[in-house]
Amino acid sequence: MIKKVVKAIILGAPGSGKGTISERILKDFSMKHLASGDLLRSQILKGTDIGVSAKKYIDKGQLVPDNLVLQLILETIQAHKDDTWLLDGFPRTLNQAVTLNKIQPINFVINLNVPFDIIIERIKGRWIHMPSGRVYHTEFNPPKVQGIDDVTQEPLVQREDDKPETVRHRLNVYKELTQPVLDFYRKNQLLEEFTGNSTPEIWPKVRQFISTKLEPVQKTEYK
Secondary structure (H helix, E strand, O other), X not given: OOOOOOEEXXXXXXXXXXXXXXHHHHHHOOXXXXXXXXXXXXXXXXXXXXXXXXXXXXXXOOOOOHHHHHHHHHHHHHHOOOOOEEEEOOOOOHHHHXXXXXXXXXXXEEEEEOXXXXXXXXXXXXXEEOOOOEEEEXXXXXXXXXXXXXXXXXXXXXXXXXXXXXXXXXXXXXHHHHHHHHHHHHHOOOEEEEEXXXXXXXXXXXXXXXXXXXXXXXXXXXX
């Protein structure tokens, strides 16, 4: 049965390909993208009460408290109550998931399950030319000369966030926070998990599943 209005969530660890999968979902299906990070940045730029409060935590490198994020998300979904949307980056905690469930029933939750070792291998090959922001990858997009920017011939650097030990720590923190969220949605029979090592492997499965809920707006071939 095709639903006219769908409320969906996408979850996935850092480096799982969630950004790419989300872009493809939005391109192939008529959905609004409600990304918690984008919404927070918008509030900060506008200088709203939520933005000012959130910035204090972000500037200290701390997580924005549940109550602030919840307020922002609940206001946003109320403004889009008649729209079909994909919620990205929320919920991150069990409390957020339970509260959201009370306010807004969800049709399905997509979880991208990519092995952590694959994610670490993928991210650790990323090197950056800091002045320009150009990103290279030792396997997928290598520079012409190893360790050197193609344009300026200046040295490339690896961000602290991309070093294997840092990535593994971030993944473990994500797992600790998100496992109760996954268990909650699994218990409520809303969770659809897609396992694979790469976006080309996972995407066709995701697209096929969403096609049972929404009519695709176009047929796109992806590599």
